[in-house]
Amino acid sequence: MKKNLIALATAALMVTGAQARTLVINTDDQNPAPKEAFTYAVDTFKAKYPDINVEWNNFDREGYKTRIRNFLTADAPDVATWYPGNRMAPFVDAGLFTDISDLWAAEGLDKEMSSVEATMTRDGKQWMVPYSYYQWGIYYRKDLFDKVGVDVPETWDQLLAASAKLKSNGITPFTIGSKFKWTTGGWFDYLNLRQNGYEFHMDLTAGKVKYTDPRVQATFDRWDELVSNGYFIENHATYNWQEGMAPMVQGDAAMYLIGNFAVAPFKEAGLTEDQLGFFQFPEITPGVPMAEDAPADAFFIPSGAKNVADAKLFIAHIASPEVQTEMNKILGQLPPSSQAQVGDDKFLKAGFDMLSGAYALAQFYDRDAPAAMAKAGMDGFQEYMVKPERREQILKNLDRVVDRVYK
Amino acid sequence: MFPEPIQKRSWLAQNLYRVALPVALIIWLLPLFAVMLTALRPAGDINAGNYWGMPSDILWYENFAEVIFNSEVGPYMINSIKITVPTMLGAVGIACLTGYALAVYRFKLNLFVFFMFIAGNFVPFQILMVPVRDLTIQLGLFNSMWGLVLFHVAFQAGFCTLFMRNFIKALPYDLIEAARIDGAAEWTIFSRIVLPLMRPAIAALCVLIFTFIWNDFFWATVLIQSEADMPVTGGLKALNGQWVARWHLVSAGSIIAALPPVFMFFAMQKHFIAGLTLGATKG
């Protein structure tokens, strides 16, 4: 009888034990390609570990950015996606991330992912493992360039000349959708990186420089050369970034400074491989080494995770060269692992070449600057693009935010 | 009756009125007609920028089917029901008790308690947001329908109590007195004598609360995070992000989300209006 009881108890334990091998994963992109890539990662993981019961929640990208706080403090999954750099900083500082330096060492990631290691690191420890990264740059309508007779610009003057020519032919040089303000952050980043260089970008986002500084003013002078000539589409504050693609698809605008994630929607909207091209943001100040924005997307383990052991298995799975290769083929993005293969899409190749030769990689304005600064900054950039005459006032306001945020 | 009945006016005025009525109605509902028309358009029209011209084809059910079967709208609707129905029962049930006590018994703090319910009912949600979110997290009910239901029940109890108390106050008090003299227990008086008389008020409140909670967006955003538990208002916002510029789907989704309260309204119109206009007349 007693024996039976013990057997029963062990059986019960085993049942609950088996149930306890549940892995909850939260991801943040419902667009078709990312969804498929996550599905691939989850399915191959399930096939590899059939006894782990995987619960996968996929959220929409904008909504996820607000929800992450809620679930990290209230109802943590075992693995989740997020952005490295300053975007992970408050969570790491609040002890909401699990230190996965051991995993980095065990999987040899410090070698395979050395190019992105710095942004995954805080306080000398690694907190995230990237699954993908992508270039920013100028996507353009090749056929429109040909029709009007302009070449791909390599310097700022060439870009201005090309813009003038497009404009005089009834084509707006640049489209943008600034309803969600981060697209304006891309513009500021590139103008600033080309005007003042990578070190200045890092100093500015670290609060060491004021926004009324003459060097930032110079960045805005360049911006002015586009804005005051009407080189951006009208009403861009009404559109989100996807809606901003429409004028380019319809042939009313020729260029879009955006990340490589825009390629898939561009093609879905009907642009062919021959119509769409990519070029690196042109040089502004000669001699300033060319740094690029190349944000990475990554996985981490919340400190509230209930199943850390299996979470580490999952992250190791994500870090493996095969999974990195396949996921990024589906995504149309670049694999952070040097052991993985870059897909043979021409945009990826162009991006990979550009980033391999880059002087340094910045994450992005809203990942390099702290959240409160990024928000105020991008509000200001958006306002500037609509009302360029308010520049002085906007920059003064930003200085006040600098004083508060970096105190 | 004011204004003067149109039948007493001139022939011209009568006919003008007859024309003006449908014209005004069409202008008033123009945004809705636009939505309905769009929900019947094929995707090709939307892509070609044909929003307002003749539809190239009328799809009576395809877009709706697409939304119901190929998006999360179905589960969202079920979540909305799971949140709305328990809230309705809870809030109205509690208010029956509180309203009865405030209407029938005389005690020192009566007006104070009554005013607390009224005042609380009017406060801006934002002053409750952070603490209610924390409380829900601590109760382990964050991101679950029960967390949302508990809050809604508590908050709506304020409005419902105001309503019930005034309704019961207008009932003949003699009935209760007579029952007391017969020696009936307080609970019996409530459940056997007063409760049956409260039926119209209960019906009115149920319809109102159903509509309020169904349409709630703010608290769903604050207390629910996962798609799996999101009611249809929050879900529609997420889908709008997903269906960029696919207005035929947004329109079809909006119509589906609006159907239950609209149906409720038409089915229970008399009660609904009685509830909303409480106090709009004297006596």
Added chain:
Amino acid sequence: MMLTTQQKRALTPWLFMAPGIVMFLVYVIWPIGQSLRLSFYQWDGLSPPTFIGWENYIELWYDPTFVVALKNNVIWLVLYMLAVPFGLFVALFLNQTVTGIRLVKSLFFFPFVISQVVVGLVFAWFYDPNNGLLNIVIGWFGMDPVSILADEDLVTYGIIAAGLWPQTAYCMILYLTGLNSVSPDVVEAGKIDGARGWSMLWHVVLPQLRPATFIAVVVTVIGALRSFDLIAIMTQGGPYQQSQVLAYYMYENALSEYGYRMGYGSAIATVLFLIMMVYIAGFLYKMYRDEQRS
């Protein structure tokens, strides 16, 4: 221990009220106190809160967006009030007994039944600068398209117009009910005194509609100060914070992507609460007077 009859009688109402009072204290009254307290703290929702005295309020004073939000709240309060006369006007228009009028009344009321999320989506599309119906209509008059939701001078008015749609329907139904109970004798008496049209409306009918007007004003004030859903759907406070109102700005500071300043958010909520308290106090005072009378 046995209770005396008197004690029992004193206890009874409290037993009836217990569930309601407990729920209300926990979910409404206590959180108000907590928020007031939190407005003196700095708190990111992650690490423990730190007491900072009046600093949140001092920052509010210098925060340009807060000033915009406050100003917009005033615009909302003033313009949202148009729902009251609009509602009265529609009610007068519909207060007839012709065939099908019941259905027409219900259809006019329709916008109020729909969620504000849907109203916001519908109007955002209505205003769309490329394909929106509004711009097509103004195009017929040869005007250039306007992008209402991206124009800092128009955006708040555009959102308020969307809000007026359901709110007018609400006020209309209040007045329709009120008109039903206007006593015919008084109207007849007014006629004998020579009142016609406007003077009849102003001097005879409106005084009788006082209760309806009162409720319409109260619900409209609350609606104006609670304006959250439409802004969340249509603009999220943009362009560059120009359509911000206190209700949304509070949420943005406390819970949005770049936010999580719970203390600062609570300070904004406190300001909103104090504005609302003025109205609540007025409402309670009127209720109190009515109670004393009956």
